[in-house]
Amino acid sequence: xxxxxxxxxxxxxxxxxxxxxxxxxxxxxxxxxxxxxxxxxxxxxxxxxxxxxxxxxxxxxxxxxxxxxxxxxxxxxxxxxxxxxxxxxxxxxxxxxxxxxxxxxxxxxxxxxxxxxxxxxxxxxxxxxxxx
Numbered sequence: 001x002x003x004x005x006x007x008x009x010x011x012x013x014x015x016x017x018x019x020x021x022x023x024x025x026x027x028x029x030x031x032x033x034x035x036x037x038x039x040x041x042x043x044x045x046x047x048x049x050x051x052x053x054x055x056x057x058x059x060x061x062x063x064x065x066x067x068x069x070x071x072x073x074x075x076x077x078x079x080x081x082x083x084x085x086x087x088x089x090x091x092x093x094x095x096x097x098x099x100x101x102x103x104x105x106x107x108x109x110x111x112x113x114x115x116x117x118x119x120x121x122x123x124x125x126x127x128x129x130x131x132x
Contacts (some may be wrong), residue, residue: 001030021109023072026051030082031116036099044093047099049116049128061103062096075120077109102126 033047043046048059055070058077066084070077082104089096103126108119118126 021072021075021077021111023055025111026055026072026116027053028071029130030132032131033099033126034115034129035124035127036095037124038129039095039098042095045092045095045104047095048131049103049126061099062092063087064096066100078109079106080105099126105111 029051031049031051033041033049035041036047042062045062046060047062050058051070052058055072056067057070058065058067060066061084064085064087066082068082069081072081082100084100102118105120105125106118110117110119110120114130116128116130117124118128
């Protein structure tokens with residue numbers, strides 16, 4: 001019985017150590033996409049993600065500019081109301097569509113060593129490196 005209680009307390013302690021996503025840590029930060037798993041990033045253009053006050057987001061999706069609103073609740077992040085310009089750039093079109101699709105699937109994030117990992121559950125969708 002003591003072993004079960006000890007295991008329960010250990011699980012509780014480990015789950016309470018889980019990293020919390022602090023909205024203030026993202027405000028006024030700029031990030032550059034370094035990985036979009038399953039896709040080779042175009043060499044001719046970059047994708048960026050900028051968080052302003054109140055978690056307003058903006059950036060470049062390789063060819064076009066975009067914006068929207070991030071929301072953090074219950075240690076989960078979502079990006080909503082994404083809008084963007086609509087120029088067509090043939091060489092970055094596939095990457096741009098994949099990037100925006102992934103951005104709309106985000107429901108979690110973690111920050112580790114100047115890297116921002118945007119997740120869907122346990123799956124990494126996008127990896128950014130901090131630029132400021």
